[in-house]
Amino acid sequence: xxxGSCGSGGCSSEGCGRNGGCATGGCNKLNTYDWLGNMLGxxxxxxxxxxxxxxxxxxxxxxxxxxxxxxYIGDWVVVESDRGxxxxxxxxxxxxxxxxxxxxxxxxxxxxxxxxxxxxNEKDLELLEKVREREPGTLxxxxxxxxxxxxxxxxxxxxxxxxxxxxIFYYIADHRVDxxxxxxxxxxxxxxxxxxxxxxxxxEAGLVGGIGSCGRELCCSTWLTEFKTVSTSAARYQxxxxxxxxxSGLCGRxxxxxxxxxxxxxxxxxxxxxxxxxxxxxxxxxxxxxxIFKGLMWFSYANETSWxxxxxxxxxxxxxxxxxxxxxxxxxxxxxxSTSQKEDNLDFVDVVGTNVPEVEKRSGRRKNKRRRxxxxxxxxxxxxxxxxxxHNQAQSxxxxxxxNKPQDESANAPSGEQQANQDASDSxxxxxxxxxxxRRRxxxRRRPKNQPKKEE
Numbered sequence: 001x002x003x004g005s006c007g008s009g010g011c012s013s014e015g016c017g018r019n020g021g022c023a024t025g026g027c028n029k030l031n032t033y034d035w036l037g038n039m040l041g042x043x044x045x046x047x048x049x050x051x052x053x054x055x056x057x058x059x060x061x062x063x064x065x066x067x068x069x070x071x072y073i074g075d076w077v078v079v080e081s082d083r084g085x086x087x088x089x090x091x092x093x094x095x096x097x098x099x100x101x102x103x104x105x106x107x108x109x110x111x112x113x114x115x116x117x118x119x120x121n122e123k124d125l126e127l128l129e130k131v132r133e134r135e136p137g138t139l140x141x142x143x144x145x146x147x148x149x150x151x152x153x154x155x156x157x158x159x160x161x162x163x164x165x166x167x168i169f170y171y172i173a174d175h176r177v178d179x180x181x182x183x184x185x186x187x188x189x190x191x192x193x194x195x196x197x198x199x200x201x202x203x204e205a206g207l208v209g210g211i212g213s214c215g216r217e218l219c220c221s222t223w224l225t226e227f228k229t230v231s232t233s234a235a236r237y238q239x240x241x242x243x244x245x246x247x248s249g250l251c252g253r254x255x256x257x258x259x260x261x262x263x264x265x266x267x268x269x270x271x272x273x274x275x276x277x278x279x280x281x282x283x284x285x286x287x288x289x290x291x292i293f294k295g296l297m298w299f300s301y302a303n304e305t306s307w308x309x310x311x312x313x314x315x316x317x318x319x320x321x322x323x324x325x326x327x328x329x330x331x332x333x334x335x336x337x338s339t340s341q342k343e344d345n346l347d348f349v350d351v352v353g354t355n356v357p358e359v360e361k362r363s364g365r366r367k368n369k370r371r372r373x374x375x376x377x378x379x380x381x382x383x384x385x386x387x388x389x390x391h392n393q394a395q396s397x398x399x400x401x402x403x404n405k406p407q408d409e410s411a412n413a414p415s416g417e418q419q420a421n422q423d424a425s426d427s428x429x430x431x432x433x434x435x436x437x438x439r440r441r442x443x444x445r446r447r448p449k450n451q452p453k454k455e456e
Contacts, residue, residue, distance in 0.1 A: 039094045048110060050097040053079055053088035056159045057207045058221065060091065062101055066115045076120035087120050087128045087162035124162070131160045138190060142169065145185050153177045156204045166193040172204060202227045205251040212249065219256055230254040237265050239290065268292045271312060278318045280330045296333060308332040
């Protein structure tokens with residue numbers, strides 16, 4: 001059921017279980033692992049056992065097993081809902097579900113927790129799939145109604161209940177919106193009960209899902225449920241660029257992962273002295289950068305563009321001497337590179353002839369065209385095979401041609417005069433070929449005698 005692209009070969013009524021995850025991410029949103037294996041408490045039985053059930057996107061709720069059904073994580077179940085029923089998949093159970101309730105501060109008595117009716121069968125899953133098919137059309141039509149009413153809100157998603165009697169509309173709005181008229185129109189249009197639920201930008205990113213700049217699925221759609229405040233100071237402490245394009249997520253807000261390692265950076269910064277400038281014999285040096293991993297602090301002078309790395313102990317020494325009124329010499333730290341860069345003395349060998357200038361390539365193309373044209377003329381003048389000539393006669397004539405026979409170069413080497421005469425004849429032949437090519441292209445056309453000359 002569901003996306004139909006499960007890692008186990010396709011979703012079924014038994015759920016994905018531990019056989020894999022869905023390739024589309026539809027079953028991986030806010031995924032949890034029951035590492036206690038559905039373990040019950042010491043005085044707890046399967047009757048009234050608490051389970052966490054996951055619905056579409058990131059919506060989850062807690063239910064109790066009143067009928068004592070034998071359930072496993074990944075099973076599809078039919079649960080109690082507001083004046084109807086709904087269908088979801090089990091995510092947690094037993095002790096882990098109770099711990100999750102305490103974490104989310106769900107303070108309900110056992111009788112107030114809704115019930116699990118039974119396991120979902122194939123008919124329930126087919127009805128759920130048909131209900132899911134209504135959601136895209138409902139979303140587009142609801143957006144048109146909001147636009148007609150000119151409400152300052154953005155509709156993000158629609159979720160139908162499995163019994164097709166209720167729908168939850170998730171929207172984003174900066175201010176309070178009076179949508180009483182909107183609820184009437186939606187109920188009249190789709191014949192359902194309407195529930196409007198306001199969410200934030202980060203929650204919307206979790207509903208839609210996507211891939212972050214790190215190459216992984218978004219944290220808000222896979223495991224992150226509590227959204228803490230993120231400020232630009234978190235990026236400053238970690239020496240990150242304050243470019244909004246780099247530190248903002250898909251939701252348009254600052255990335256939640258900026259807070260993940262902030263405590264480690266703050267602990268490491270306690271060993272660094274709090275200073276903005278130091279006085280040296282060369283002048284006043286200003287702090288430009290702090291490298292937490294290497295334990296270095298980079299300083300620069302007002303009239304220079306180069307930066308000088310100093311160790312933390314060296315900075316503390318200079319600060320102590322500055323308090324006494326002294327201006328010591330700066331002892332910069334020498335940074336050793338792991339690999340030597342020899343960019344100036346690189347030897348390149350043109351093995352395949354890729355460094356031929358473009359002019360030479362073009363001239364070579366022209367020469368090839370001339371040679372091809374000469375070969376065509378030679379073939380037309382009888383130097384090649386005649387198409388009307390039989391194949392055997394042409395082959396015998398080709399063998400009898402003295403030009404095709406190998407000759408001894410030492411014995412038949414031409415003298416100086418013969419070589420000069422041969423060069424002159426070759427040049428005359430090439431000139432004739434050029435003139436014939438011009439005539440063929442129509443370059444040297446003669447003007448008729450009766451046609452008057454055009455005036456410039």
